Amino acid sequence: MRVSELVERSGVPLASIKYYLREGLLMPGESTGATQARYDERHLKRLRLIKALTDVVGLSVQKAREVIAVIDEPVADPFDNLGRAIAALPPYTDATGDAPRARAVLERLGQVCDPSYAGVAQLERALEAAEAAGMPMSDERLAVYGEHVRAIAEFDISGVPDDPAAAVEYSVIGTTLYEPVLLAMRRLAHHDAAYRRLRGAEPGSAEPSAG
Amino acid sequence: MRVSELVERSGVPLASIKYYLREGLLMPGESTGATQARYDERHLKRLRLIKALTDVVGLSVQKAREVIAVIDEPVADPFDNLGRAIAALPPYTDATGDAPRARAVLERLGQVCDPSYAGVAQLERALEAAEAAGMPMSDERLAVYGEHVRAIAEFDISGVPDDPAAAVEYSVIGTTLYEPVLLAMRRLAHHDAAYRRLRGAEPGSAEPSAG
Numbered sequence: 001m002r003v004s005e006l007v008e009r010s011g012v013p014l015a016s017i018k019y020y021l022r023e024g025l026l027m028p029g030e031s032t033g034a035t036q037a038r039y040d041e042r043h044l045k046r047l048r049l050i051k052a053l054t055d056v057v058g059l060s061v062q063k064a065r066e067v068i069a070v071i072d073e074p075v076a077d078p079f080d081n082l083g084r085a086i087a088a089l090p091p092y093t094d095a096t097g098d099a100p101r102a103r104a105v106l107e108r109l110g111q112v113c114d115p116s117y118a119g120v121a122q123l124e125r126a127l128e129a130a131e132a133a134g135m136p137m138s139d140e141r142l143a144v145y146g147e148h149v150r151a152i153a154e155f156d157i158s159g160v161p162d163d164p165a166a167a168v169e170y171s172v173i174g175t176t177l178y179e180p181v182l183l184a185m186r187r188l189a190h191h192d193a194a195y196r197r198l199r200g201a202e203p204g205s206a207e208p209s210a211g
Numbered sequence: 212m213r214v215s216e217l218v219e220r221s222g223v224p225l226a227s228i229k230y231y232l233r234e235g236l237l238m239p240g241e242s243t244g245a246t247q248a249r250y251d252e253r254h255l256k257r258l259r260l261i262k263a264l265t266d267v268v269g270l271s272v273q274k275a276r277e278v279i280a281v282i283d284e285p286v287a288d289p290f291d292n293l294g295r296a297i298a299a300l301p302p303y304t305d306a307t308g309d310a311p312r313a314r315a316v317l318e319r320l321g322q323v324c325d326p327s328y329a330g331v332a333q334l335e336r337a338l339e340a341a342e343a344a345g346m347p348m349s350d351e352r353l354a355v356y357g358e359h360v361r362a363i364a365e366f367d368i369s370g371v372p373d374d375p376a377a378a379v380e381y382s383v384i385g386t387t388l389y390e391p392v393l394l395a396m397r398r399l400a401h402h403d404a405a406y407r408r409l410r411g412a413e414p415g416s417a418e419p420s421a422g
Contacts, residue, residue, distance in 0.1 A: 045345065052344035079409040086398065091391075105396075111403040119402055123395035130388040133263035134256065135381070137392060144366045145389075145396055148359035153400030155355045157408055170346070175401070177341040178356075179394050180302075181348060184334035185316075185356055186393070187297065187386065189364030191330055192322040197368055198290040 003029070006039045010047040017047070023061060025050055025068050049169060057176040063088050067172055074164040082160075085168045087118050089176055091125075099124035101131075108139075109146045152182075214240070217250045221258040228258070234272060236261055236279050260380060268387040274299050278383055285375040293371075296379045298329050300387055302336075310335035312342075319350075320357045363393075 007014050020026035026046055029037030046068075053064040066088035074081045099115060102123040106113040113120060130136055137145075156174055160167050218225050231237035237257055240248030257279075264275040277299035285292045310326060313334040317324040324331060341347055348356075367385055371378050 048343075048345050052340070056340045056344065077409075079405055082405055082409075083402075086401075102395075102399075106399065111399060112406050114402070117399075117402055119395055119398035123392065123399060126388070126391035126395050129263070129267045130384070130392065132259075133267065133384050133388055134259050135384045135388065137389065141366065141389075145363055145393060146400075148362050149393065149396045150400045150404075151359050152356055153397055153404050155352065157401060157404035160405070160408070171401075173341070173344050173346045175398065177337070177344055177346065178348065178352075179397070180337035181334065181341060182356060182360065182393070182397070183390050184313075184330055184337050185360045186364055186390070187330040188313075188317065188322060188328075188334060189357075189361045190297075190368060190382075190386070191294075191325070191328055193361075193364050193368035194290055194293055194371070195323050197371070198288075198293075 001039050003037065003039060006043055010044055012047050012051065020050060023065060025061065025065050052173060052177065057089070067168070071165045071168045074168070078164055078167060081164055081168055082171050083117060085172050086175060089172065091122055093118065093121040093125060101127040105142055105146070108142070109150070212250050214248065214250060217254055221255055223258050223262065231261060234276060236272065236276050238283070263384060263388065268300070278379070282376045282379045285379070289375055289378060292375055292379055293382050294328060296383050297386060300383065302333055304329065304332040304336060312338040316353055319353070320361070
């Protein structure tokens with residue numbers, strides 16, 4: 001397809017497409033003349049990914065490029081590719097020091113603890129904040145969360161495609177776009193459980209009158 | 212204690228304490244003279260809550276006041292108090308219209324669906340975003356997430372204190388400060404599961420050499 005059709009089908013303005021081409025986020029089309037090029041479904045798919053990363057996840061173009069670089073130039077080890085891609089996602093933390101709370105949790109859960117992985121500092125900060133607010137996570141709560149989060153993660157990882165580029169795309173979208181789904185589902189499950197407990201409704205019973 | 216001790220023990224500057232008193236977030240101390248008042252543990256606890264809401268959760272003072280108003284002026288129905296408090300928390304959405312995706316998910320999970328509850332619009336937006344990125348949540352994924360999120364939520368709700376003010380505080384802190392813990396734990400569980408799958412390590416085995 002021509003670039004005009006790419007604009008129409010992707011909903012991305014021409015100026016942005018040119019910018020992504022210049023910055024290397026979008027791969028060049030097949031040249032069909034001095035000022036023309038042909039694009040295909042790969043370009044549409046890539047634009048959809050760029051839109052998700054910048055508009056929905058809120059990444060800067062620079063950070064989106066880091067993710068895309070992993071897709072375009074994967075290293076041999078698929079595990080390292082995932083690590084590189086996830087490291088380009090928020091929340092960012094420059095903490096690389098000791099993470100005693102996170103380490104203790106991971107040890108109890110029997111999970112690998114690699115302090116160079118950004119998630120370790122992320123967990124440490126989150127545990128610290130709950131502590132500072134006077135409501136530290138109890139061991140019992142960590143065990144319950146850990147068990148069920150683990151089951152969700154096993155399901156997620158079982159779906160990682162074998163193709164390295166597809167694996168990175170799956171992991172990045174699955175991390176950033178399913179996180180808000182998970183949080184909304186938790187709030188709604190709270191709503192449901194509180195409704196049943198506080199209003200004394202029967203499980204599986206009807207809807208509240210509100211709405 | 213005097214206000215000077217309150218400053219010292221809370222770590223909140225005097226100017227902020229005066230501001231919170233003026234704005235009604237912090238309850239007045241017991242007057243002991245024309246320009247003096249005595250403060251106690253309730254004030255320390257309240258300052259810790261205000262700090263968590265503004266510094267960690269990132270609420271504006273106006274939004275923090277909405278949460279605190281529910282604690283200070285609870286209505287008779289504890290379920291309504293929780294709803295009012297949670298509605299003051301981000302993410303904010305002004306959508307109140309139809310939420311067909313969220314409704315379908317909640318129906319399948321057998322949970323109450325009350326469109327006036329902010330979580331419904333939040334779930335709708337999150338499902339929409341995943342769809343737009345070309346990776347909609349499959350029914351199977353929604354069922355797996357739903358089951359385990361439900362178990363986490365049941366645990367959370369079983370701990371709601373009976374005292375109305377304490378219940379609101381528990382719910383607000385538990386919602387906003389445990390969400391980042393949950394997300395970090397999911398990323399770390401991914402890391403662990405991917406490590407085992409892609410590096411072929413044995414479950415429960417040692418740490419990666421990195422770090």
